[in-house]
Amino acid sequence: MSKSKPFPAIHGGCFCASTRYRLETAPLFCYACHCQDCNKHTGSVFACFTTIETEFITSIGKAPPKITTLVRPNGTTRHLATCGTCSTRLWASGDRSTVIADINTGTLDLPELMEPDLHEYIESKISWVLLPEGTKTCKGPFDYRDWWPKNSLRRLDAAIQRAQERKKLQAKVAQAESLEVEEEKEADKTPTAQTPDEKDDVAEDDEEFERRYLETEKALQERLEQLSLRLEVHEKAQEDDLRPVVVQAAKEPAQEPASKAPTADPKQVPAATVPES
Ligand SMILES: [Zn+2]
Ligand SMILES: [Zn+2]
Structure with missing residues (x-):
């Protein structure tokens, strides 16, 4: 059997280049979202995400990403990674699980490589955004269990286990x-309890001090x-x-200490399906 080739390093970063990152492995899934929330927070007419295990994003820039943690009313946590200088939004985690992050595909150096496997919320797509023939789409949010490749599902399980x-x-x-x-x-x-108070006015000699020190x-x-x-x-x-x-x-829909990174997209899979970790 031939050994599989190592995954080539894929880099990305913010607009001002002070925050840079590297993906340590291939993404789990790439998708586009046409929901209005994504349009608002990306300032574009649809959003593209590259999903990967959060632990496989390595910060390599002059400055680490700024992580903002948001606890939602339902108790789930969302971590948003941005550049502390130019505020570019790099990735977010916690929408499905904090073990995976949705990288904003446009922040990759070669977004060309990450063509979406699926376009979700197709019903709210802007009419003049034209998709290539044969593009896979779904109404509303997609269920990762139906769309992710089997290998990605296995990687997710493994990542959850490692986090636990x-x-x-x-x-x-x-x-x-x-x-x-x-x-x-x-x-x-x-x-302290054994030291009689009376001893206080007698200065400890050096020998005694040495003995206690030892x-x-x-x-x-x-x-x-x-x-x-x-x-x-x-x-x-x-x-x-x-x-x-x-x-x-x-x-275990609980949250993780606000340590690591983040996903981009307020959506779908009930938090309980993929546990936070
Ligand atoms: Zn920046
Ligand atoms: Zn969206």
Whole structure:
């Protein structure tokens, strides 16, 4: 079997060139939208998007994109990536899931490569926008499960799973750290409680100070060792129990900490179908 060729680097960026990005893999899907919302927020007569896993967009410019997070009344989150200098809208995530982002195709250096696989909201297409014969269209929003290639659906599942694994790991690290803080509090209390107030007016001599310093350092060292042990156990447990996570996928329309990138298009698939992560 011949090895498949590596995906060529595809670059894009904003108008002023201070924010640049690179796609690390081929897109999942390309589509155009003729809804009025897209017309408004792109300032054009229809919008074109290139969908890809958010984690596969790498910022390579002088400035990272500015990420604006919006929490909708239904609790879902949307992240919009723009250039902090010229305000070009680069991509958005969270309309279907925060694990995928809709790049504004026009910001790619070679948008030519990303011809839409489908035009949605065809009923509101501006009449003088003429589409080539044979163009695939649909009324209203498209359902990604009907239109995405099988391989893209598999990639989406994998991306969701990776996001859930990251989330679990973050939670475990946070838990281990908070345990550590608790222990520190306890450790702080103990010596204080045992130190008689009367001692205050007696200046500690150097020897005594040195002894306490060493004790404190030893205790700190021990706690650090305990923490790394605990982290190891957590990481192991995490490796062991990740698989069943998929089951939760359907009931997790929650949001992601506003860390990563974004999608462009207020629409369709109910947020619950593809979990945020
Ligand atoms: Zn810019
Ligand atoms: Zn639209």
